Amino acid sequence: MRFARLAPALIAIGCVVATAAADATGPRSITDVRVQLPSLDQVIRVLSLRDYNTAVVVIGVTCLGIASGLIGSFMLLRKRALLGDALSHATLPGVGIAFLVMTAFGAEGKWLPGLLIGGAISGGLGVLGILAITKLTRLTEDAALGIVLSVFFGIGVAVLGVVQKVGGNAAGLESFIYGKTASMLFSDAATIAIAGGAIAMICIALIKELTLLCFDSAFAASQGWPTLLLDTLLMVFVVGVTIIGLQAVGLILMIALLIIPAAAARFWTERLTVMLIGAAVIGGVSGAIGAAISALAPRLPAGAIIVLVAGAAFLFSMICGPTRGVIARAWRLIRLQRRIGRQHLLRAMYELSEEAGANAASFTTEQIHGQRYWAHGELRAAIRAARRAGEIDMADDSRLRLSPRGREAAWRVTRNHRLWELFMVTHADIAPSHVDRDADAVEHVLDPAMVRELEAALSEQYPDLRFPPKLDAGIA
Amino acid sequence: MPTMPAILATTTWTSLDVWIVAIGAISGVACALPGVFLLLRRMSMMGDAISHAVLPGLALAFLLTNTRDPYVMLTGAAIVGVLTAVFTQWIHSAGRVDEGASMGVVFTVLFALGLILIVQAANHVDLDPGCVLYGDIEAGPLETLRFAGLALPRSVWINGGVLVINAAIIFALYKEFRISTFDPTLSTTLGINATFMRYLLMTLVAITTVAAFETVGSILVIAMLIVPAATARMWSDRLGNTLLVAAAVAALSAPIGHWLALEGPAWFGYPGVDTKTAGGIAIALGGLFALSVVFAPRHGVVSKALHRLRLSVRVAREDLLGLLHRLGELGRPAENAMVNRLMRATQVGPITLGLAMRSLRREGLVTGRGRVQLSQRGAEAARDIVRSHRLWETYLEQHLALPADHLHHAAELLEHVTSPEMREGLERETGQPELDPHGKPIPRSPD
Numbered sequence: 051m052r053f054a055r056l057a058p059a060l061i062a063i064g065c066v067v068a069t070a071a072a073d074a075t076g077p078r079s080i081t082d083v084r085v086q087l088p089s090l091d092q093v094i095r096v097l098s099l100r101d102y103n104t105a106v107v108v109i110g111v112t113c114l115g116i117a118s119g120l121i122g123s124f125m126l127l128r129k130r131a132l133l134g135d136a137l138s139h140a141t142l143p144g145v146g147i148a149f150l151v152m153t154a155f156g157a158e159g160k161w162l163p164g165l166l167i168g169g170a171i172s173g174g175l176g177v178l179g180i181l182a183i184t185k186l187t188r189l190t191e192d193a194a195l196g197i198v199l200s201v202f203f204g205i206g207v208a209v210l211g212v213v214q215k216v217g218g219n220a221a222g223l224e225s226f227i228y229g230k231t232a233s234m235l236f237s238d239a240a241t242i243a244i245a246g247g248a249i250a251m252i253c254i255a256l257i258k259e260l261t262l263l264c265f266d267s268a269f270a271a272s273q274g275w276p277t278l279l280l281d282t283l284l285m286v287f288v289v290g291v292t293i294i295g296l297q298a299v300g301l302i303l304m305i306a307l308l309i310i311p312a313a314a315a316r317f318w319t320e321r322l323t324v325m326l327i328g329a330a331v332i333g334g335v336s337g338a339i340g341a342a343i344s345a346l347a348p349r350l351p352a353g354a355i356i357v358l359v360a361g362a363a364f365l366f367s368m369i370c371g372p373t374r375g376v377i378a379r380a381w382r383l384i385r386l387q388r389r390i391g392r393q394h395l396l397r398a399m400y401e402l403s404e405e406a407g408a409n410a411a412s413f414t415t416e417q418i419h420g421q422r423y424w425a426h427g428e429l430r431a432a433i434r435a436a437r438r439a440g441e442i443d444m445a446d447d448s449r450l451r452l453s454p455r456g457r458e459a460a461w462r463v464t465r466n467h468r469l470w471e472l473f474m475v476t477h478a479d480i481a482p483s484h485v486d487r488d489a490d491a492v493e494h495v496l497d498p499a500m501v502r503e504l505e506a507a508l509s510e511q512y513p514d515l516r517f518p519p520k521l522d523a524g525i526a
Numbered sequence: 527m528p529t530m531p532a533i534l535a536t537t538t539w540t541s542l543d544v545w546i547v548a549i550g551a552i553s554g555v556a557c558a559l560p561g562v563f564l565l566l567r568r569m570s571m572m573g574d575a576i577s578h579a580v581l582p583g584l585a586l587a588f589l590l591t592n593t594r595d596p597y598v599m600l601t602g603a604a605i606v607g608v609l610t611a612v613f614t615q616w617i618h619s620a621g622r623v624d625e626g627a628s629m630g631v632v633f634t635v636l637f638a639l640g641l642i643l644i645v646q647a648a649n650h651v652d653l654d655p656g657c658v659l660y661g662d663i664e665a666g667p668l669e670t671l672r673f674a675g676l677a678l679p680r681s682v683w684i685n686g687g688v689l690v691i692n693a694a695i696i697f698a699l700y701k702e703f704r705i706s707t708f709d710p711t712l713s714t715t716l717g718i719n720a721t722f723m724r725y726l727l728m729t730l731v732a733i734t735t736v737a738a739f740e741t742v743g744s745i746l747v748i749a750m751l752i753v754p755a756a757t758a759r760m761w762s763d764r765l766g767n768t769l770l771v772a773a774a775v776a777a778l779s780a781p782i783g784h785w786l787a788l789e790g791p792a793w794f795g796y797p798g799v800d801t802k803t804a805g806g807i808a809i810a811l812g813g814l815f816a817l818s819v820v821f822a823p824r825h826g827v828v829s830k831a832l833h834r835l836r837l838s839v840r841v842a843r844e845d846l847l848g849l850l851h852r853l854g855e856l857g858r859p860a861e862n863a864m865v866n867r868l869m870r871a872t873q874v875g876p877i878t879l880g881l882a883m884r885s886l887r888r889e890g891l892v893t894g895r896g897r898v899q900l901s902q903r904g905a906e907a908a909r910d911i912v913r914s915h916r917l918w919e920t921y922l923e924q925h926l927a928l929p930a931d932h933l934h935h936a937a938e939l940l941e942h943v944t945s946p947e948m949r950e951g952l953e954r955e956t957g958q959p960e961l962d963p964h965g966k967p968i969p970r971s972p973d
Contacts, residue, residue, distance in 0.1 A: 126624060126627055129624055129626065130626075131624060131626040131627035131630050132571050132574075132626040132627075132629065132630055135571075135574065135630060139745065154795075183819070186819060186827050187756075187759075187760065187819055187825065188759070188825060189565075189756055189759060190568050190570075192568050192569065192570040192571045192626070193565050193568075193570040193752060193755075193756050195570065195571055195574075196570035196571055196573060196574060196748055196751070196752035196753075196756075197570075197749075197752055197753055197756055197812070197815060199574060199745070199748060200574075200745055200746060200747075200748035200749030200752065200753065200808060200811075201749055201753065201808050201809070201811065201812035201815070203745040203746070203749075203808070204745070204746055204749055204804070204805045204806075204807070204808020204809055204811070204812065205805065205808065205809055205812070206805070207743070207745075207746070207802050207804055207805035207808070208786075208787065208790070208801045208802055208805025208806055208808075208809060209801075209805070210802075210805075211787070211800075211801030211802035211805055212791045212794075212796055212799055212801045215791075215796075215799045215800070215801065216796060216799060302578070302634055302637050302638065302641075303634075303638075305630060305634055306630070306631075306634035306635070306638070308630075309627050309630035309631055309634065310630070310631050310634065310635075312627075313623050313624075313627045313628070313630075313631055316623070317621065349645065350642055350645060350646075351641050351642065351645055353638070353641075354637075354638035354639070354641040354642045354645075355638075355642070357634050357635055357637075357638035358635060358638050358639065358642070360635075361631065361634070361635035361638070364631055364635075368617065368620075368621045368623075374621070374622060375621075376620055376621060
């Protein structure tokens with residue numbers, strides 16, 4: 051089974067989360083892996099948000115998780131998941147240059163709105179750069195992302211190098227990269243909450259337009275929707291969320307929050323609205339849990355903990371998600387294979403009855419086994435399934451026979467098989483000796499509507515489509 | 527473009543600077559070689575993912591062995607680097623998640639894991655996230671390592687070793703890399719395991735990334751992996767040449783980058799200030815890439831625009847000749863102003879029209895000021911154009927049965943691509959008629 055191979059990763063992540071939760075106080079050896087749990091009192095204090103600092107951090111990170119979950123969903127569906135990655139790296143030179151410019155004009159270099167504007171401008175330039183590279187050259191989008199990300203970050207490194215040498219009160223610019231989640235101020239949390247709320251409102255107001263853009267941008271353009279404007283709006287949102295989030299939680303966490311909740315929510319549903327809500331919930335909850343854990347283990351970087359919590363949510367969703375999760379899809383596959391096996395068994399028994407005439411109605415497994423190719427163990431599983439479904443029963447110790455319900459089902463699947471064979475011969479000009487294999491696969495997926503269409507297509511050449519004869523109870 | 531001797535002449539570089547440049551160039555070339563294949567496989571962001579994700583590999587290797595031995599570190603990082611590729615592939619195929627997104631999930635989680643491991647061991651480990659992100663190329667020459675009797679900087683040994691490994695493996699498996707990159711299905715049918723080649727490349731990328739880490743940092747490794755390859759793609763269509771150009775670009779970026787880092791801040795009003803060479807190298811790479819996007823032959827923006835302009839001038843020339851011929855048929859004098867007005871009415875821009883007119887005059891096909899006249903040779907060329915046009919109209923009507931009002935537009939396009947041999951073929955096919963479907967005479971060749 052595929053998901054079984056993921057088990058080691060799950061265990062590894064579990065171990066790390068456990069290690070991360072360990073409160074490391076006092077000197078300890080690096081080989082010391084004891085998990086030192088915080089006291090119950092600490093846990094209660096954090097969970098009830100009684101600590102002012104903890105409350106601010108938890109609320110701020112939760113709002114950020116919700117907002118980036120929403121935006122991330124649209125970016126994921128637009129197949130631009132990594133744009134946030136490139137963008138957040140591209141903000142660095144803007145932040146550095148803004149600092150230098152503000153210092154040069156004698157202002158306070160770390161005036162936050164100024165830094166944010168600088169970052170937003172260079173982030174926007176980065177997006178323009180990506181668009182220019184993909185439009186003007188034959189390079190693909192992944193290359194454009196890589197180029198913009200690394201070159202802009204390089205410029206940022208050079209600018210920060212100058213900032214360090216020039217001096218000034220530059221300490222803290224670094225927090226744009228690592229974040230300073232644990233020391234988030236009330237004003238930071240409030241900014242995040244307001245901006246996140248505004249972005250969520252606009253997303254909800256424009257949900258129809260954005261949905262159309264994500265699923266069929268060409269159709270949206272042909273219907274006269276301003277797709278370029280909508281795309282630009284999405285980019286502006288990403289820049290906005292990234293800029294706000296960057297200085298609060300850092301670069302890697304920001305990228306993770308834009309990608310992971312949306313990707314995790316995708317496993318739970320095929321509906322966009324549900325996915326949006328799911329992504330917002332996963333983003334918000336991982337933010338809250340991660341912030342709470344890091345409040346209990348202050349030595350650990352909060353951003354990293356939140357990423358790991360979101361990663362665990364992703365892994366859980368990937369394995370257990372009911373619509374696209376690995377288990378759900380494996381289960382559907384097994385059920386389909388079981389149904390196919392059962393139908394093969396029924397048709398084999400029908401064909402045996404046909405050959406044997408009216409005097410034989412029960413067969414040994416050897417007889418059935420000789421009727422067609424069975425994979426190892428397939429026949430036994432099919433017999434078990436068919437007996438459970440009441441389609442066959444035991445005539446005596448070693449012989450199987452079709453029940454009335456089984457006779458009806460066997461007749462139907464045989465008929466579907468033969469209708470399809472006939473259709474392939476008459477309408478697809480395929481040699482009669484070649485049609486059995488195709489029909490073998492198709493017979494299982496013919497629903498009543500398709501059978502009616504087949505009948506209509508064949509009725510001109512074959513007026514009497516009541517073949518093959520039903521097995522009447524007399525035979526059995 | 528300043529060359530290395532030129533830079534050396536204008537600045538006062540010490541041997542320290544030369545070593546910094548050498549380290550930058552060596553690690554740049556080592557990155558550029560596997561980078562070309564990453565780019566061609568559309569896996570550029572895999573470089574980003576791996577360079578972030580090797581962090582836990584480094585941390586774990588240290589925690590398990592308690593040494594900073596480069597081989598141990600390289601091994602640990604390489605294993606996690608390959609795991610990044612494997613996990614990404616799993617999530618992509620088992621979970622049907624978009625490849626970019628699955629990459630994003632894997633590397634952010636692994637990076638977070640690495641950060642926690644490092645913080646856990648922070649008291650003991652000399653690995654700080656700042657060093658991982660920015661690298662410290664300036665400190666590179668300070669730590670020397672004696673090997674085979676030669677005392678060279680440690681990063682020269684490490685990056686040089688990786689460069690040799692990369693070059694040797696790519697040279698030895700050149701055919702396999704090429705086929706599995708461009709056509710994995712074909713490579714599988716030829717007996718080359720495409721999956722193995724993919725993960726071999728991922729291993730090379732992981733090792734290279736880690737080696738270059740200390741010198742340029744995790745983000746600039748991406749610049750060194752992708753940008754030289756992308757630059758080379760602008761210059762070359764052949765894989766061998768692309769690899770060579772990428773290596774050259776990477777090597778060139780080191781001296782330029784170091785020079786920028788030393789001199790650049792002064793241009794912006796910070797005299798006497800120098801900055802990170804790693805940032806300078808990334809800027810140099812970005813500059814070389816931008817120059818290539820603009821000026822590269824064939825694929826560059828300028829070259830493509832020139833090509834388009836030449837084509838439209840040629841079309842405008844032929845249209846001008848055709849127009850003059852038709853005016854002659856009508857017995858109307860070709861006043862300059864009228865010719866311009868008629869040409870402009872067919873969406874020909876003023877620059878294109880001016881260039882077309884100039885080239886016709888220069889070649890002596892057109893004479894006269896104020897009133898344009900065809901010369902002897904010009905008249906022949908014009909006749910050929912109109913002849914092609916009307917033969918095409920006849921052909922399209924006879925053979926494709928297009929309605930009469932659809933003939934002109936198609937013939938207008940086809941006349942520009944009709945060679946004399948095609949014209950003869952058209953004559954044969956249409957039976958040499960006197961008049962075209964609109965009743966206009968088809969001009970004859972003089973012979």
